[in-house]
Amino acid sequence: MTTVESAPSLKIAVIGGGLVGALAACFFAKRNHSVHLYEYREDIRVVEEVRGRSINLALSARGRAALREIGLEDVLVKEHGIPMRARMIHGKDGKLTEIPYDPVNKNCIYSVNRRYLNETLLNAAEKYPNVKFFFNKKLVSADLDNGELTLLDRKTMGEEQASADLIVGADGAFSAVRRIMMKKPLYNFSQTYIEHGYMELCIPPKGEGKFAMAKNNLHIWPRGEFMMIALPNQDGSYTVTLFAPFKTFEGLRTREKLLLFFREQFPDAVPLLGEDRLMKDFFDNSPLPLVSVKCRPFHVKNSAVIMGDAAHAMVPFYGQGMNTGFEDCLLLDRLLEKYNSDLTMTLPAFTELRCTDAHVICDLAMYNYVEMRDLVNRKSFIFRKHLDTILYWLFPNTWVPLYNSVHFSRMPFQKCTANRAWQEKVIRRGIYLLSAVLFAILFGIINRKRF
Numbered sequence: 001m002t003t004v005e006s007a008p009s010l011k012i013a014v015i016g017g018g019l020v021g022a023l024a025a026c027f028f029a030k031r032n033h034s035v036h037l038y039e040y041r042e043d044i045r046v047v048e049e050v051r052g053r054s055i056n057l058a059l060s061a062r063g064r065a066a067l068r069e070i071g072l073e074d075v076l077v078k079e080h081g082i083p084m085r086a087r088m089i090h091g092k093d094g095k096l097t098e099i100p101y102d103p104v105n106k107n108c109i110y111s112v113n114r115r116y117l118n119e120t121l122l123n124a125a126e127k128y129p130n131v132k133f134f135f136n137k138k139l140v141s142a143d144l145d146n147g148e149l150t151l152l153d154r155k156t157m158g159e160e161q162a163s164a165d166l167i168v169g170a171d172g173a174f175s176a177v178r179r180i181m182m183k184k185p186l187y188n189f190s191q192t193y194i195e196h197g198y199m200e201l202c203i204p205p206k207g208e209g210k211f212a213m214a215k216n217n218l219h220i221w222p223r224g225e226f227m228m229i230a231l232p233n234q235d236g237s238y239t240v241t242l243f244a245p246f247k248t249f250e251g252l253r254t255r256e257k258l259l260l261f262f263r264e265q266f267p268d269a270v271p272l273l274g275e276d277r278l279m280k281d282f283f284d285n286s287p288l289p290l291v292s293v294k295c296r297p298f299h300v301k302n303s304a305v306i307m308g309d310a311a312h313a314m315v316p317f318y319g320q321g322m323n324t325g326f327e328d329c330l331l332l333d334r335l336l337e338k339y340n341s342d343l344t345m346t347l348p349a350f351t352e353l354r355c356t357d358a359h360v361i362c363d364l365a366m367y368n369y370v371e372m373r374d375l376v377n378r379k380s381f382i383f384r385k386h387l388d389t390i391l392y393w394l395f396p397n398t399w400v401p402l403y404n405s406v407h408f409s410r411m412p413f414q415k416c417t418a419n420r421a422w423q424e425k426v427i428r429r430g431i432y433l434l435s436a437v438l439f440a441i442l443f444g445i446i447n448r449k450r451f
């Protein structure tokens with residue numbers, strides 16, 4: 001007879017109460033572990049909105065799968081998500097091109113409010129009696145091998161000690177936990193800032209909660225050097241994000257220059273943004289930097305692990321940062337199940353399972369940035385989206401476009417790119433074949449005249 005050992009209850013310290021930290025706390029609590037969550041900032045559920053608008057994110061299959069496991073998918077997606085069924089591409093001349101995301105299975109991405117998402121996750125975590133929150137506590141140092149933590153209380157400025165069986169770094173792109181890991185021998189790390197910054201603007205509702213543009217779209221203004229996108233909010237407004245080189249932002253210091261720039265680059269958006277509101281939004285803010293971080297491994301022995309942006313910060317040009325972080329939580333949970341919460345087995349398995357895939361999605365996001373910025377002929381890009389859509393519609397089981405495998409499946413990212421490489425080869429061969437046939441026909445016509 002075999003005895004089934006019941007899983008031990010671990011003491012887990014989660015660093016960071018952002019999107020990933022809050023979700024991770026729910027997963028650990030569900031397994032009956034005791035969770036202490038330390039967050040640098042004030043509890044966002046009690047602070048007033050700093051800026052008078054909402055910032056949103058694109059949520060898709062990977063993020064949804066994780067939310068499903070803790071019972072939050074429906075409330076977040078069905079009640080508080082706005083489906084974006086197609087991209088709407090805005091030309092310089094105001095021409096609109098709509099290309100559906102998934103004409104076959106009707107999948108779509110959802111625009112969700114970051115703050116609402118974070119609050120909902122914190123509320124869900126707090127419902128577990130085995131979860132405790134500590135806000136305004138900054139992790140300043142840690143002994144990751146022995147589970148010892150030092151935290152700074154930002155109110156009293158006093159230092160406190162804590163200990164845990166497992167330290168989970170969910171503390172974002174500038175992770176303190178990762179910085180401590182980096183001091184270990186043989187640790188791999190790379191970080192890249194891109195030359196573009198981003199700034200968030202707002203298109204207010206038209207009249208009473210009416211959308212000023214088509215509601216169920218991700219709106220994209222691809223301009224090469226500059227890119228702008230808009231995602232819908234539940235109140236009828238849009239959050240607009242402008243991506244441009246810091247150099248460009250610096251050149252837009254006066255009202256005249258700013259208006260000239262927008263009228264030239266995004267003429268159809270100017271009346272929607274409103275000239276006064278645009279100028280206020282623009283000059284009240286400064287462009288923010290974008291960073292990409294890759295590292296390996298994600299764990300220390302059986303006592304520490306990083307996940308979310310702490311493990312893989314990426315540029316936002318695929319809309320997958322949060323989705324990937326949420327999928328981390330789900331995958332780590334599966335491994336805890338598989339190894340009965342034995343961390344000596346679980347943590348190395350997590351690095352093994354996730355590290356390379358994380359590097360692949362970081363690269364894909366960077367590749368999208370380069371492609372959207374540098375492609376001289378953006379028409380060919382739109383053509384490729386159309387071609388992919390048609391081929392997918394014709395061969396739904398064999399031709400899944402890269403965007404779809406990334407957003408609408410849970411296929412490992414390495415498999416998504418392998419698929420893409422194969423499709424690229426087929427398209428190249430198709431072009432050769434087509435040229436050969438055309439050439440043969442032409443040759444036939446010329447030859448016919450001789451006889």
Ligand code: FAD
Nearest residue numbers: 016018019020040058139171172308309319320321322323
């Ligand atoms: P964070 O959200 O950064 O949270 C980290 C938390 O840790 C913070 O609350 C911080 O206060 C806390 N912390 C930091 N240091 C310490 C410390 N020393 N001690 C205690 N606490 C600490 N992703 C998508 O999936 N879809 C999108 O459409 C999308 N759009 C994006 C657009 C932009 C412009 C950007 C910049 C990102 C976008 N992302 C998107 C990515 C997404 O925002 C991140 O992947 C996600 O927020 C990562 O969550 P996180 O919890 O790992 O990190």
Ligand code: EGO
Nearest residue numbers: 058087220222227229316317318319368372381403
């Ligand atoms: C024309 C059409 C040119 C994030 C499509 C280029 C990314 C790339 C930042 C979009 C969608 C969620 C996003 C598509 C392309 C979020 C996304 C895409 C942006 C920018 C974004 C698409 C937030 C490149 N998904 N995407 O295919 O619709 O393709 F444009 Cl700047």
